[in-house]
Amino acid sequence: MADTKVGQMSEDVVKAPSMMTGAVPTKDWMDVPAVFKPGNYCYPGKEEMAAYHNKNLPGLFGESRTWLVESDDWLLPENWKEIIIQGIKERLDKFRSFKIFMDCCVRCGACADKCHFFLGTGDPKNMPVLRAELLRSVYRNEFTKAGKILGRLAGAREMTFGVLKEWFMYFYQCTECRRCSVFCPYGIDTAEITMMAREILHLVGVNTNWILEPAANSNRTGNHLGLQPHTFKENAEFLLDDIEEVTGLRLNSLTFNRKGAEILFVIPSADVFADPGIFTFMGYLLLFDHIGLDYTISTYSSEGGNFGLFTNNELMKKLNGKMYAEAKRLGVKWILGGECGHMWRVLHQYMDTMNGPADFLEVPKSPITGTVFENAASTKMVHISEFTADLIKHNKLKLDPSRNNHRKVTFHDSCNPARGMGMLDEPREVIKAVCNNFYEMPENTIREQTFCCGSGTGLNTGEIMDLRMKGGLPRANAVKHVRDKFGVNTLSCVCAIDRATLLALMQYWNPDVEVCGVSELVGNALIMEGEKERETGLRFEPLEGSEG
Amino acid sequence: MKLVELLAQKEDVLVQKWLGLVLGEYPADAVRFLGKKADQFANPLGHNYSTGVSGMFRSLRVGEEFELGPVLEQLMKVRAVQEQIPSKSLAFLFGIKRIVRHECRKEWTAEIEQEWPEFEARVDGLALQAFDLFMASRERLFQVRLRELQSGSYLITDHMKCPSAMVREEKKRQKTES
Amino acid sequence: MRILKSLGIVLVLMLVAYLGAAVPGGPALFGVVFPWLAFLIFVGGFISKVVGWAKSPVPFRIPTTCGQANSLPWIKQNKLDCPSTTMGVIGRMLLEIFAFRSLFRNTRAEIHDGPKLVYGSSKYLWLFGLMFHYSFLVIVVRHMRLFTDPVPFFVQALEFGDGFLQVGAPVLYQSDLIFLGAVTFLFARRVVLPAIRYISLPADYFPLFLIFAIGATGVLMRYFLRVDVVSIKQLTHGLATFQPVLSGNISGIFFVHIFLVSILMAYFPFSKLMHLGGVFLSPTRNLANNSRMVRHINPWNDPSIKPHSYASYEDDFREFMVEAGLPVDKELPPKPAAEDAPAES
Structure with missing residues (x-):
């Protein structure tokens, strides 16, 4: 009753209360259209990008064309509905997960308030259950008896252009973070549904450029930034100069494409190019030099991150295939992976299945501690945090954690390592060994309940900055809490997308909090042999006690 | 009774109504959720709104004594990313005048009527302060975006501007010329 | 609207059964034919659905890891929320199926301003969900008395346990109360919570009304209307042994009850x-998180999808690689080639 009065009043104040995406409260959700306006959608894929992918994987990326999201004509193929229905059918037959998740949701609503996009936007279609219903309603209409006979009474509806628009809007407001899946009594994973929906959308050429172009770059140049081999090498070597300035040491252990190295090290390419990933990269290099690791980095397989994951499983496989191919060509024993979120989702849950068996590699064994990584016995890839935590446990590192005293650190569990891998304690072990000030964020925002940065799965693009700030609000809010309570000034993470997007998120919500990779903290704390007394950290910030 | 006392007495209901005005812009089912769930981590949007609105009200009531800055800034940061034009984002601020008059109509006295212009002036002052913070937030948002552009990850993916691609073009040209 | 439609359908069904059982031949139809038919549909439909699911392969091993994974030996694994062995998976599934583990997760204590501890509706969901399912199970098992002769000991034991309060005559079963209470809660929750109401379909209300009506007619028969249990048992036992006997003493409400169960x-x-x-x-629940330990096989894995090869990568960039001092597999041709660099994508 109070609501109606308030409603009237709000109408008095502003004539028509603006609904965030055109939603009108009294209507059934099926009757609320998706409205695109600048700032709430990603730019569509460039024609040549779709064409490029179509050349490599025929039929999966629709017809290449130039189209506008805000237009009412997306220049879809004549038979686009058939393509979509056929696409659903194919995937029902290929993925048991999809089939079951379409059938057994009881709409209990346990997931509803678990999604960072719902929490940040208040848009009901961002409740995971409703996001899935967008697709489920069409599934019922085409593939279930109840839906065919009872139609809308059974929650079924026909595939229309309006539905397609909804799909494009809401399956690109999901970062496949799997937080809802933790709370679902049947383990329904919206990430899985979003993946299917995106695969299907690509079939009719509905796509975003920020995903297609990095994927094309990764395929051709080896990394999503499109850095060519010499540029990649130059950038990395430029960072050696920085290391020299900070430590007084010129590292000469960094090599590229070197045959016969023991270990191939694969990183997200942003680590050699983008601030603050570059400091993480410097941390890796210091660590490997410190322990005398025999490793090499490949310019051909210079992208750990896999933008294919955001399109379809075929492109994911194609991009991922480079790692084993390169490991084989170089004749390494095993592969070490850097700090990257969705890269590890692919490496942990897909790689071996798609591109294995890696029988030309050996079961990873740390050359320093002798630890055999049994948990990677088949895939033969080890995470840098596992590797470092093992070194620390065996006291193989000389560390001075006081060099991180100017940092009060908290740790953001990246979605994929947390909920797609279960790597929760390793990075914490590392952080606790190299920092004296570590504070956890509130319990329901970390570990398996961690909140996404709000910009994963190819949503880290500038044109949707408003949306990203909203989607990241739950995370930013938890950071604000530890900042206010403990004075936290550093948000550490093990993900390249996080390093880029949490940076933007913090600059907006908590400007005095910096973002860093865990390995940067390691690099700061490592006491290198023959180094000069350090006055600054790896990003040239003065250390505590030494005024810069 | 003085206006200040009346406001203190009716603080709860007035804050609730004011909050309702903000939340009224969200789809109905989101409103209850945003308004109800108190956990600041499980419901950050609602938390920010209720902290912001009750903070603003307190400052209207007690004036300088209440340190409004950070609270208002956080609220404006939230408002600044709601994909609305500024007037719509800020209109709710003035709504408190109407709400107070309506809710306190029974207790309204000549004395209060006399104090009223000053209260209105305070609301206007608050609105201006909020407007500054709102614009600063927009400004910050664009700064963030600009910084992201400058950091190069966008440029580098664009073939035309990729430094290495340009070098290569250059070499190609030299080769064909020679 | 969605609610009323569902309620209407259930009421119509009840009426149909009540009236239908009163006309000649009705008892046989509602008491024998429909239950048999419904049972067949249930068993057949259930099996075909499950077989249908099982026909689709599980191409990737995608458990949702809800705790620390099996990793280095000195890092404590959460063996139930992130199992890496079959035993662990069985444990996880048991917890999920018998204790609704994932729903329970909702109840973790949350810090509120205050500070105080508040229990969200989600905890109630877990609790009432559990009560509903268990009381349903107890009631189903208790009904085995009607289909068996002699009545198995566990049914008798359950009946005794269920009525241990020894209140009233006939003895009140707690499960009946809990069952109706829980269904009411689940329904009220759908109506009261706006978010849940928004996502609810007729397909959510209909089973609730149906189940409530089944419970209510059952309770009426047992505690209030005192139907002729002997004739009913004769019929139901006959259903199970394919020798149904219909005596005239069975009241209409029984046919309503059994028809709703058939539906x-x-x-x-x-x-x-x-x-x-x-x-x-x-x-996401029934697979072990050992993806890097044991290779999972995807039956439709397409071996023809190959990565962009190193050779063509080197062909693209050889000149620059040599210039930058990067090792190459194939040296540059001795003379500067006249042809252009390979085409860009």
């Missing part, structure tokens, strides 16, 4: 109620 059984395989079967097959 429920027939409706079951085509509805969300199939979560009963789905929960066992959910790939």
Whole structure:
């Protein structure tokens, strides 16, 4: 009753209360259209990008064309509905997960308030259950008896252009973070549904450029930034100069494409190019030099991150295939992976299945501690945090954690390592060994309940900055809490997308909090042999006690 | 009774109504959720709104004594990313005048009527302060975006501007010329 | 609207059964034919649905890891929320199926301003969900008395336990109360919570009304109307042994009850109620998180999808690589080649 009065009043104040995406409260959700306006959608894929992918994987990326999201004509193929229905059918037959998740949701609503996009936007279609219903309603209409006979009474509806628009809007407001899946009594994973929906959308050429172009770059140049081999090498070597300035040491252990190295090290390419990933990269290099690791980095397989994951499983496989191919060509024993979120989702849950068996590699064994990584016995890839935590446990590192005293650190569990891998304690072990000030964020925002940065799965693009700030609000809010309570000034993470997007998120919500990779903290704390007394950290910030 | 006392007495209901005005812009089912769930981590949007609105009200009531800055800034940061034009984002601020008059109509006295212009002036002052913070937030948002552009990850993916691609073009040209 | 439609359908069904049983031949139809038919549909539909799910392969091993994974020996694994062995998976599934582990997760204590501890509606969901399912199970098992002769000991034991308060005559079963209470809660929750109401379909209300009506008619028969149990048992036992006997003493409400049960059984395989079967097959729960330890096989893995090869990569960039001092597999041709660099994508 109070609501109606308030409603009237709000109408008095502003004539028509603006609904965030055109939603009108009294209507059934099926009757609320998706409205695109600048700032709430990603730019569509460039024609040549779709064409490029179509050349490599025929039929999966629709017809290449130039189209506008805000237009009412997306220049879809004549038979686009058939393509979509056929696409659903194919995937029902290929993925048991999809089939079951379409059938057994009881709409209990346990997931509803678990999604960072719902929490940040208040848009009901961002409740995971409703996001899935967008697709489920069409599934019922085409593939279930109840839906065919009872139609809308059974929650079924026909595939229309309006539905397609909804799909494009809401399956690109999901970062496949799997937080809802933790709370679902049947383990329904919206990430899985979003993946299917995106695969299907690509079939009719509905796509975003920020995903297609990095994927094309990764395929051709080896990394999503499109850095060519010499540029990649130059950038990395430029960072050696920085290391020299900070430590007084010129590292000469960094090599590229070197045959016969023991270990191939694969990183997200942003680590050699983008601030603050570059400091993480410097941390890796210091660590490997410190322990005398025999490793090499490949310019051909210079992208750990896999933008294919955001399109379809075929492109994911194609991009991922480079790692084993390169490991084989170089004749390494095993592969070490850097700090990257969705890269590890692919490496942990897909790689071996798609591109294995890696029988030309050996079961990873740390050359320093002798630890055999049994948990990677088949895939033969080890995470840098596992590797470092093992070194620390065996006291193989000389560390001075006081060099991180100017940092009060908290740790953001990246979605994929947390909920797609279960790597929760390793990075914490590392952080606790190299920092004296570590504070956890509130319990329901970390570990398996961690909140996404709000910009994963190819949503880290500038044109949707408003949306990203909203989607990241739950995370930013938890950071604000530890900042206010403990004075936290550093948000550490093990993900390249996080390093880029949490940076933007913090600059907006908590400007005095910096973002860093865990390995940067390691690099700061490592006491290198023959180094000069350090006055600054790896990003040239003065250390505590030494005024810069 | 003085206006200040009346406001203190009716603080709860007035804050609730004011909050309702903000939340009224969200789809109905989101409103209850945003308004109800108190956990600041499980419901950050609602938390920010209720902290912001009750903070603003307190400052209207007690004036300088209440340190409004950070609270208002956080609220404006939230408002600044709601994909609305500024007037719509800020209109709710003035709504408190109407709400107070309506809710306190029974207790309204000549004395209060006399104090009223000053209260209105305070609301206007608050609105201006909020407007500054709102614009600063927009400004910050664009700064963030600009910084992201400058950091190069966008440029580098664009073939035309990729430094290495340009070098290569250059070499190609030299080769064909020679 | 969605609510009223569902309620209307259930009421119509009840009326149909009540009136239908009164006309000649009606008792046989509602008491024998429909239950048999419904049972057939239930069993057949259930099996075909599960087989249908099972026909689709599980191409990737995608458990949702809800705790620390099996990793270095000195890092403590959460063996139930992130199992890496079959035993662990069995444990996880048991917890999920018998204790609704994932729903329970909702109840973790949350810090509120205050500070105070507040229990969200989600905890109630877990609690009432559990009460509903268990009392349903108890009631189903208790009904075995009607289909068996002699009545198995566990049914008798359960009946005794269920009525241990020894209140009233006939003895009140706690499960009946809990059952109706829980269904009411689940319904009220759907109506009261706006978010849940928004997402609810007629397909969510209908089973609730149906189940409530089944419970209510059952309770009426047992405690208030005192139907002729002997004739009913004769009929039901006959249903199970394929020798149904219809005596004239069975009252109309029994036919309403059994007709609704028949509807429920027939409706079951085509509805969300199939979560009963789905929960066992959910790939995010029933797989071990050992993806890097044991290779998972995807039956439709397409070996023809190959990465962009190193050779063509080097062909693209050889000149620059040599210039930058990067090792190459194939040296540059001795003379500067006249042809252009390979085409850009």
